[in-house]
Amino acid sequence: MRDCRGTLEQLPAYVDEALPPESRADVARHLSLCPGCRREEVAQRGASTILRQRAATLKAEHLPPGLRTRCQAAMSAKQPPSARRWLAVLVPAVLAAVLIVATAAALFRVATERSNTVLAAELTADHIKCFRLFASGKGKSADPAALESMLRVRYGWDVHVPPSSGAEALRLDGARRCSYAGGPMPHVMYQAHGQNVSLFILEGVTRPGADVTTLGHRARIWTRGGNTYVLVSSVAAGTLSDVVGYVQREAQ
């Protein structure tokens, strides 16, 4: 004869009819004699019945707009031919480069500060990945205040997001959380003259400014107010300088 404890332990499986026959008979016998455990059985069965009855509705949440497209993009093995060839070459190259520089950085970390090239390569890889997977594709300018509040509420970052700017033909696309070797950081995404531009903000990091060309992209690194800023894009050098000037003015 089973006691209450042993019965209660097996009750979920009993209700689900997932017990072998002899255990099942044991539990049934105990239940026929114990009102306390029977009440427990009513609750188990009740919750399970209600959930199963409503399962179809519970599982049919409306998808947020764009989620399906983004997941399809994330899963798609088929890229447009040119992009595929480009990616087939570039992505492994980027990964290999990041691996090499990251390994080198790990080896020499004690002796030297992580070099600007390492940082630039890492952020360029992120730039390529994020635009490939998460570009909004809306073609509309995003609201900087909404992005700032999202970064503050969700991740605790108090950063200024420079808005779109007509003079620099710069359009704010979105912002998200990314990670680099130093931890998570805000990643603000723009378009300038139809090209992807990324602004990374490394909070509490100061390092010497630099201009690095890596993996077919330019990265401009500068420090201001105790934070390091990195702009990454494949736009022309002149355009990049305009954008850098604009972001620096905005950050003041």
Next chain:
Amino acid sequence: MLRRRVAADAARREALANDVLAFLEPLYSTALRLTRQPADAEDLVQDTYVKALRFADKFEPGTNLRAWLYTILHNTWRNRQRDVARAGVNVDSDVVEQEGTRPEGPLMFDTPERILLRASIDADLQAALDALPEVFRQAVWLRDVEEFTYAEIAEMLAIPPGTVMSRIARGRKLLFERLSHVEDAEAPRPELAGRRR
């Protein structure tokens, strides 16, 4: 030779992509009950698909694709929770595991049939699920809504089957108490009226 293998891999990945994308809606619904925040749920689902593609080679054809995908989702969620916990924000602790029943007055259960007839059942049910401690909510959802087996759930949540069973038991009990302990089941519940979809 290499080219043929690459082509075969690509074809396999594409087939896998089509198959896993068919689970997008239930996966998002699961993510939403996990995170309780649409933006977080969206992020979590997207990350899950990125990882599914990355781990495509690790999937053994013939095994349960849906369980594989849900395992990735829950692993991703656990890793995030860990990051959040490290950042000093308190998430569900083990103390919650000990939580059994809430001390309440005499147990007067409404019947499941009557509960299901309530006009506000879907809103009530969502609210009751969201009010459960996370570990119970996960276990009950995977069992009674997604109908995974105890063994599959144990793997998804990386816990022993016995713990799965006790979490389901506690979760179901809390849920049923919440749903049936309405002072007057027929009376309108203004705080939920706006939530019905």
